[in-house]
Amino acid sequence: MxxxxxxxxxxxxxxxxxxxxxxxxxxxxxxxxxxxxxQASLTVLFSILAAVAAAGGGSxxxxxxxxxxxxxxxxxxxxxxxxxxxLSALVGAGxxxxxxxxxxxxxxxxxxxxSGMALLGSATDLLFAFISIEVMSISTxxxxxxxxxxxxxxxxxxxxxxxxxxSSALLLYGTALVYGAAGxxxxxxxxxxxxxxxxxxxxxxxVGLSFKVAAVPFHxxxxxxxxxxxTPVTAFMAAGVKTAAFAVLTRLALVAFQATPASAANSFAxxxxxxxxxxxxxxxxLALTQRSVKRxxxxxxxxxxxxxxVGVVAAAAAGAREAALSSILFYLxxxxxxxxxxxxxxxVLERRGRSLDEEPADAWDLERFAGLGRKRPGLxxxxxxFMVSLAGVPPTAGFIxxxxxxxxxxxxxxxxxxxxxxxxSALGAYYYLRVVVYMYMRPAEDREIGLISPAIQVALALAVxxxxxxxxxxxxxxxxxxxxxxxGM
Amino acid sequence: MVxxxxxxxxAAILFSIGLFGVxxxxxxxxxxxxxxxxxxxxxxxxxxxARQSGNMAGHAIAFFVIAVAAAEAAVGLAIVIxxxxxxxxxxxxxxxxxxx
Numbered sequence: 001m002x003x004x005x006x007x008x009x010x011x012x013x014x015x016x017x018x019x020x021x022x023x024x025x026x027x028x029x030x031x032x033x034x035x036x037x038x039q040a041s042l043t044v045l046f047s048i049l050a051a052v053a054a055a056g057g058g059s060x061x062x063x064x065x066x067x068x069x070x071x072x073x074x075x076x077x078x079x080x081x082x083x084x085x086x087l088s089a090l091v092g093a094g095x096x097x098x099x100x101x102x103x104x105x106x107x108x109x110x111x112x113x114x115s116g117m118a119l120l121g122s123a124t125d126l127l128f129a130f131i132s133i134e135v136m137s138i139s140t141x142x143x144x145x146x147x148x149x150x151x152x153x154x155x156x157x158x159x160x161x162x163x164x165x166x167s168s169a170l171l172l173y174g175t176a177l178v179y180g181a182a183g184x185x186x187x188x189x190x191x192x193x194x195x196x197x198x199x200x201x202x203x204x205x206x207v208g209l210s211f212k213v214a215a216v217p218f219h220x221x222x223x224x225x226x227x228x229x230x231t232p233v234t235a236f237m238a239a240g241v242k243t244a245a246f247a248v249l250t251r252l253a254l255v256a257f258q259a260t261p262a263s264a265a266n267s268f269a270x271x272x273x274x275x276x277x278x279x280x281x282x283x284x285x286l287a288l289t290q291r292s293v294k295r296x297x298x299x300x301x302x303x304x305x306x307x308x309x310v311g312v313v314a315a316a317a318a319g320a321r322e323a324a325l326s327s328i329l330f331y332l333x334x335x336x337x338x339x340x341x342x343x344x345x346x347x348v349l350e351r352r353g354r355s356l357d358e359e360p361a362d363a364w365d366l367e368r369f370a371g372l373g374r375k376r377p378g379l380x381x382x383x384x385x386f387m388v389s390l391a392g393v394p395p396t397a398g399f400i401x402x403x404x405x406x407x408x409x410x411x412x413x414x415x416x417x418x419x420x421x422x423x424x425s426a427l428g429a430y431y432y433l434r435v436v437v438y439m440y441m442r443p444a445e446d447r448e449i450g451l452i453s454p455a456i457q458v459a460l461a462l463a464v465x466x467x468x469x470x471x472x473x474x475x476x477x478x479x480x481x482x483x484x485x486x487x488g489m
Numbered sequence: 490m491v492x493x494x495x496x497x498x499x500a501a502i503l504f505s506i507g508l509f510g511v512x513x514x515x516x517x518x519x520x521x522x523x524x525x526x527x528x529x530x531x532x533x534x535x536x537x538x539a540r541q542s543g544n545m546a547g548h549a550i551a552f553f554v555i556a557v558a559a560a561e562a563a564v565g566l567a568i569v570i571x572x573x574x575x576x577x578x579x580x581x582x583x584x585x586x587x588x589x
Binding site for chain 1: 497500504507511517520521524527528530531532534535537538541542544546547550553554557560561564565567568569571572574575576584585586587588
């Protein structure tokens with residue numbers, strides 16, 4: 001088995017990301033300076049380089065004897081992941097400096113994680129997917145525990161680690177069963193196999209991936225981990241991990257939907273539909289009562305996993321496949337810009353104790369947002385844009401994303417899911433707009449807000465522009481997403 | 490020669506023990522060991538299928554899994570130490586600052 005050089009060249013974005021991580025690690029060893037402002041800029045530079053390499057690299061197609069496929073779909077995913085990484089790194093720069101915790105490992109781990117996510121976008125083999133998931137997950141476990149002061153980060157990392165490696169073990173056992181049934185772990189070969197062993201194996205793989213995308217009932221870790229992890233890491237997890245996990249879930253679902261006999265493919269679609277339904281219902285329902293904005297965003301990410309699953313289910317109908325796949329990609333792009341921006345505002349407003357070790361219980365309470373409209377009009381406007389986009393109100397990216405997903409669901413005759421999606425979006429508008437009400441209509445709590453670092457300002461400005469541009473003029477990106485949706489044809 | 494179905498059954502039993510342990514045990518280290526057990530059950534399954542069919546890919550996969558499990562253990566044990574330093578205990582029920 002030998003691999004031609006061009007197969008490695010096709011993975012240039014991954015090489016750039018992991019090379020950048022190594023450079024940052026070495027800089028920490030060899031540069032004695034305490035000034036570390038360059039590290040975030042380097043991270044942004046490497047993610048831009050990787051995105052450019054992905055976009056300019058074309059679509060070499062199947063590489064490594066079918067284990068991976070570099071096509072327009074994987075390119076789109078890589079660009080989203082790089083954008084999420086760059087924005088999170090900018091948020092991280094300001095956040096970490098304020099806590100005197102800025103070190104090269106943080107950015108190196110984020111870059112390694114992003115390289116796993118980029119690999120996952122092109123995985124067309126279960127073992128390749130497993131290893132990419134582990135590259136991504138192990139980096140994010142370490143990132144969640146990055147702040148070693150206080151109890152919360154270690155606890156968040158612990159919960160993430162236990163449930164993450166548990167789900168990886170389920171996925172791996174499922175892979176083993178699929179290997180037994182199909183004699184191979186390649187997606188192309190799996191599609192030709194059949195039998196009960198294959199169904200059980202694919203089921204276990206799907207459960208493992210459901211943990212990663214945080215779909216109900218495999219969501220229990222999400223609120224605790226999102227709350228306890230450092231806020232920039234939470235932003236990176238919400239954007240990157242979700243994007244990558246949905247990329248591989250979509251590719252795998254397309255294989256399963258073409259399985260024989262048709263009854264097996266149908267039951268797979270039904271299970272995904274059920275997951276989508278309960279994720280939309282419970283995610284929104286549980287978010288309703290949250291006073292902590294960070295926790296509310298965690299529950300809302302479960303709800304958004306539900307909306308994305310609606311798109312995956314819609315891809316089961318051959319006629320709606322292109323629309324469904326492009327809607328998933330567009331939704332992931334819009335969700336990345338919105339959620340990283342929202343977490344950036346949360347990071348700015350986070351209440352801090354008098355000493356670095358103290359962990360105030362109400363660090364992210366809604367009260368922190370009271371009166372923000374008068375005190376910090378720019379910040380309040382940015383948060384309002386993100387909340388409106390998450391709620392799915394025009395003219396924002398979130399609205400177009402939801403519109404495309406529900407259109408795809410309707411053309412796939414999944415009317416029930418589309419209706420539940422719209423109703424739960426209305427429910428979601430309540431808790432998103434509550435934040436806006438607090439910002440503009442409540443008197444300010446007597447408190448100071450620290451200076452917003454320039455890096456976070458840049459991240460917020462970029463995210464706001466992205467959300468509005470995707471909402472007002474979505475044609476360019478949706479055309480790219482349609483081109484990237486060709487994998488299912 | 491022991492038939493490969495015996496190995497498959499053993500792997501399934503090991504996997505179930507691991508699954509049960511993760512769900513029911515309250516000591517963090519034991520939960521961690523149960524996860525390792527599940528990974529090794531998957532390895533055994535790969536090897537049994539590989540021997541059954543004469544397909545060598547399963548053997549290679551087992552090596553990849555061992556490497557990944559080692560990396561995971563390194564980070565996992567570091568997190569366990571961080572938990573122990575902040576709380577002085579490894580009991581799951583003590584790890585509950587984060588909740589609704």
